[in-house]
Amino acid sequence: MSSGFSPAERDIYAVLDSADSDVPVCAPADRNAARRLKTAHTFHCSTALGGCGTELTFATGDINIPHFRHRAGVRCALMGSGSITDRYTHLAIQNALRDWIIAMPGFTCQLEVSVEDGRTDVLATGPDFEAALEVQRSQLSGTAARDRTSRYRTRAPAVDWLFESTSIDAFKAEMAERGWSLRVWWGWAKQECRIGVSYQSGDETEPEERAIGGALDDWLLTPGGLDSEHLRKAKQAVADRQEALRRRSEDEAAEAAEQAADKRAREAAARRAALAEDLARVRHYEAQLQGYSVGVDNRWPAKWPVLQGTPKQVRWAAGLRAKVVGFLHEELANNWLNAERGYPVAQWLSEQESAKFWIEHLKNVRDVIDLLRVHEYRG
Ligand SMILES: [Zn+2]
Known part of the structure; x- marks a missing residue:
């Protein structure tokens, strides 16, 4: 060999x-x-x-x-x-594109035109506009492609990238950004160049990637770049998909808002129920308090003030008051406690309208001895 x-x-x-x-x-x-x-x-x-x-x-x-x-x-x-196939195929595609462009009435075409430190692969000049076509077969980053696009745009408003492979990063970046990207195929045997478009379709979060395309004669060069029935179909599919995703996220947001409103309503109902329960307890204690006027003489307080504080404090203090006043009443009614000692305490208690006062100073009072001690100290 x-x-x-x-x-x-x-x-x-x-x-x-x-x-x-x-x-x-x-x-x-x-x-x-x-x-x-x-x-x-x-x-x-x-x-x-x-x-x-x-x-x-x-x-x-x-x-x-x-x-x-x-x-x-x-x-x-x-x-x-290792790049022989790339280079010869790239040249073949450039030639095919040039032949197609110059066959269009009013169009001329140049290959490898220097623009701003770079060279466009194919520069088409139409009746009143220019368009650049980039044929990409080798790996290229999305950033590099964007950088080159903005440089070529100083010359041609429309810059289209034609990707030969879906594994090129610039292709993936373009797909992610706008949902479609142009493709190019070259067949040596038939000397045939085709342009197509890969696009995202479906209404799932993970897009379905499809491709359609055809012979060069299916395509037109416009001031906006390449155009065809294939591209319009692809763009429509992308728009439909975006609309479906938008509607779905709206539905999800509406559902979340509804759930949040339900939760707020349940919480409000629970708060109202707790308040109603507090109120019922307080009323129960007040009724008890009114009952303590039996069997004592007219020095027993005629009126017990409405307690002041938060609903929770009021409920707690009302319970304390019912208990403390209860055993003071029992001592006086049965003459176990000297009236001269007991009635001033009852009078003093009937002046305490702060729920906080009851909680702070009377919550540990277990009997009348404790009560007299607190009265001596606080009264
Ligand atoms: Zn050689």
Whole structure:
């Protein structure tokens, strides 16, 4: 083996007739087609694509599949660089786009036009506008693509990226940003270029990725860039999806608001029920208090004030008051406690309208002895 590479790595790309030719060719796998091509042309390693420019041998023998071969001893940066397919295919697509553009009435086209430290792949000039088409086959970040777009826009208002693969980061970034992205396909066998569009559809959070497209003649160049029935369909699907997602998030927000309102209503009802219960307890204690006028003489307080404080404090203090006043009344009614000692305490208690006072000073009073002690100290 003098060639030094395996059949899988054989060079199958060349340019026709001269080293600086811009007509790429891929060796046909069919031997007869290869031999027909061979009689009509010479084959060169492309200088425009970074190759050595030497004439290549077109091997169309009976054993190996047809391929191009550098002459022995030639040093070439492009051969075996791993990007041969990319570069020749890129050139083929550029040519196909140019041929399509110049066939449109009023249009001209230039390839590799320098713009602001960069070079656009395809620059189309129409009757009153320019449009740039970028053919992307190799990996490129979304940031790099955006940067190049803004530079090319200084020349052409419309800049469209045509991605050959969905694994390119710039493609993914564009899809994430606007839900659709243009695609390009090239078939060597039929020398056919197609443009399509990948787009997000469906109404699930995780989008369904679809693609439609067709021959170049399905497409138009407009001041806004590439346009076609395919693209309009894709944009409609994206808009429908966004509308569905928007409606769903509205529904979800409305449902959440409804649940929050329900919760607030339940909490308010619980608070009202607690207040009603407090009030009923307080009324119960007040009724008890009124009952304590029996069996004592007219020095017993005729009136007990309405307690002041929060509902919770009032309920607590009313209970304390009913209990404390209860055993004071019992002592006086039964003459267990000297009237001269007892009635001033009853009078003093009947002047305490602060619920807080009752809670702070009378909550630990267990009997009349405790009560007399508090009265001595506070009264
Ligand atoms: Zn070469």
